[in-house]
Amino acid sequence: MKVLFSEYSVIFFFFLFSFFLSALLFFLSFFLITKKTDQEKVSAYECGFNPFEDARSTFDIRFYLVAILFLIFDLEISFLFPWVLVINSVLLINFWSMIIFLIILTFGFIYEWQKGALEWE
Template sequence: MLENYLPVLIFMGVGLLVGIGMTAMGLMLSPHRPDREKNSPYECGFEAFEDARLKFDVRYYLVAILFIIFDLEIAFLFPWAVALDSIGTFGLVAMAIFLGLLVVGFIYEWKKGALEWE
């Protein structure tokens, strides 16, 4: 059983070591000379206009929800399409229910006006 997971564990271990190693090298080898200009907040090369903790319009959150809806749809449709022959009618009905729920979410977004920008 372990031989099935051993390549995955080795891959994760090597990835973790490479990530930690690169971060450590950057911290050890990079020059650290902070000054007033480097530590000052900026926005596109200019001084910040307002406080960074502004309230966002709710449409930004609705667009984020819309992205999650379509992202989930694609993430589940590809494996479903590959395995459709083996899962049969049950898989078809389950995916129809799933897509129906996503359509309900999309209609909610549409009615809330997330797709209309001024």
């Protein structure tokens, strides 16, 4: 029983250390930083439009385009990361199938770039 708790004690101490360190940094930044609020700091910056207007107002389609492009390249990384972890034990066909996948995504990226999808104007 003592051996079981000694294995988890490192995780418990790491959790305590990270909790106290994050609390310390939070309270130090709360008390030491001067607070200057102005209109720019409290304005919306995530979506590019004011969130307190009518919900049915139109806005630029480029927001959707950027979100879709982000999802495409985010999915690429989610497929690539586990593959890199086991690259030494994969078969040759698995290696080349991932290379073909990356080539297709590269061609897609070049196509988007040439069409001007990454330009914000």
